[in-house]
Amino acid sequence: MIDQDDAALVLASQQGDRDAFGALISRHARSILSLTTRMLGPADAEDVAQETFVAAYRALASFKSDSKFSTWLYRIGVNKCTDSLRARRPENTSLDVISDESAAALDVSNDETPHWELEQAELAWELDKGIQALPHLYRESFVLRHIEGLGYDEMSLILGVHRDTLKMRVYKARTLLCQSLAHLDGVHR
Amino acid sequence: MMNDTFDNVDRAGSEEFVQRFVDGELSAEERVRFLSQLGRDEQLRRRAIELEQLALDASRLPRPMVPDGFAASVMSRIGDVAVAPAGPVASGFSRTDVSVWRRLADAFAAPRILQWNTANAFAVGCLAILVMVEIVTRGGAKPDAALAPAVPATLVRLVILQQGAKTVQVAGDFNGWSPARTSLEQISDGAWAVTIPLKPGRYAYMFVVDGQRWIVDPFAAEQKDDGFGSRNAVLEVKPLEQKTGAAL
Numbered sequence: 001m002i003d004q005d006d007a008a009l010v011l012a013s014q015q016g017d018r019d020a021f022g023a024l025i026s027r028h029a030r031s032i033l034s035l036t037t038r039m040l041g042p043a044d045a046e047d048v049a050q051e052t053f054v055a056a057y058r059a060l061a062s063f064k065s066d067s068k069f070s071t072w073l074y075r076i077g078v079n080k081c082t083d084s085l086r087a088r089r090p091e092n093t094s095l096d097v098i099s100d101e102s103a104a105a106l107d108v109s110n111d112e113t114p115h116w117e118l119e120q121a122e123l124a125w126e127l128d129k130g131i132q133a134l135p136h137l138y139r140e141s142f143v144l145r146h147i148e149g150l151g152y153d154e155m156s157l158i159l160g161v162h163r164d165t166l167k168m169r170v171y172k173a174r175t176l177l178c179q180s181l182a183h184l185d186g187v188h189r
Numbered sequence: 190m191m192n193d194t195f196d197n198v199d200r201a202g203s204e205e206f207v208q209r210f211v212d213g214e215l216s217a218e219e220r221v222r223f224l225s226q227l228g229r230d231e232q233l234r235r236r237a238i239e240l241e242q243l244a245l246d247a248s249r250l251p252r253p254m255v256p257d258g259f260a261a262s263v264m265s266r267i268g269d270v271a272v273a274p275a276g277p278v279a280s281g282f283s284r285t286d287v288s289v290w291r292r293l294a295d296a297f298a299a300p301r302i303l304q305w306n307t308a309n310a311f312a313v314g315c316l317a318i319l320v321m322v323e324i325v326t327r328g329g330a331k332p333d334a335a336l337a338p339a340v341p342a343t344l345v346r347l348v349i350l351q352q353g354a355k356t357v358q359v360a361g362d363f364n365g366w367s368p369a370r371t372s373l374e375q376i377s378d379g380a381w382a383v384t385i386p387l388k389p390g391r392y393a394y395m396f397v398v399d400g401q402r403w404i405v406d407p408f409a410a411e412q413k414d415d416g417f418g419s420r421n422a423v424l425e426v427k428p429l430e431q432k433t434g435a436a437l
Contacts, residue, residue: 137365
């Protein structure tokens with residue numbers, strides 16, 4: 001199942017070849033950095049992405065070649081993001097709970113910005129803000145599905161959650177995001 | 190699971206169909222039915238475009254560039270540590286944190302005195318019984334502080350009768366619709382229960398039996414459309430000041 005190039009690099013890394021692990025970092029850094037950026041925002045993204053690779057290196061001996069290296073790495077990355085979010089907001093560990101406060105936070109509209117002046121970059125900014133305002137469990141599912149472009153089966157392996165549960169989370173994330181971006185309709189979307 | 194949940198609804202025009210369409214998960218027959226419906230239903234058409242646009246926008250979000258020296262920084266943090274031998278290392282395959290809900294379940298498994306008010310939160314049916322007991326926490330049984338940061342939590346007891354079930358879980362707005370996070374315990378033959386702390390608010394929920402069967406509690410005080418062609422039970426936890434004297 002494992003990508004042949006990844007397989008060779010993983011095997012070499014397990015045997016102590018640090019250059020091989022460096023090559024694995026180069027191959028997967030952008031995906032992991034994308035994940036951490038969307039989950040945490042830019043401030044902590046690079047640090048947590050680095051932590052992901054450090055943890056992966058230390059656990060490399062336990063990696064089984066019957067799974068995809070990228071899936072395994074995503075899983076470590078998701079867990080590191082969860083750790084970071086909990087450390088950042090210890091008073092609100094239940095980031096997955098939709099409360100009135102989080103629902104209010106989803107309203108990312110800015111009435112003072114004339115809609116006709118919004119450009120594509122601003123749409124990306126609004127969407128990114130909406131994604132980061134999603135409850136944690138919805139956010140990680142949405143990011144893996146639509147930013148990283150993964151299927152539900154692979155997401156299930158990464159998150160250890162049944163694919164139907166993940167579908168429900170993605171559905172709800174999409175619905176919440178559509179609501180939060182509704183003010184952009186008919187402008188540049 | 191999803192099919193169980195969404196049976197007996199006008200599926201072709203349902204939210205579930207639209208969402209599955211966006212995911213490319215409709216069968217050929219379902220696609221024909223959906224597209225036919227799309228041609229007749231302008232609102233459905235707008236919804237499909239809205240969701241497709243969202244998926245497209247998300248896929249187009251710029252991916253961050255990897256900074257120069259990223260790999261070198263990682264290798265520097267790794268230092269001279271060799272790859273650890275295989276064993277029970279922190280592989281990333283298990284969540285590093287014990288689930289808050291698991292800790293709560295453990296906390297509530299310990300013997301403690303709970304004061305119950307069953308007078309106005311009791312419903313009986315042939316399929317399911319929901320007993321909701323609201324207990325305002327005043328020192329004694331404190332829920333995890335993380336779940337009740339500032340607002341006093343209300344302990345809600347969910348009980349359901351399911352003869353022959355091997356597991357019963359509950360999924361809802363309060364746990365990210367993740368049944369694995371909130372399991373009920375069998376308290377007597379066929380009776381399952383769990384106590385959870387909730388902040389004031391309205392929470393949709395469903396029971397999940399044996400990890401497969403999603404049950405809409407027919408005897409909940411309120412039900413609402415879940416937007417996916419089915420209905421959820423709704424649990425309302427009122428703020429403390431609105432129920433003075435009611436719970437204790």
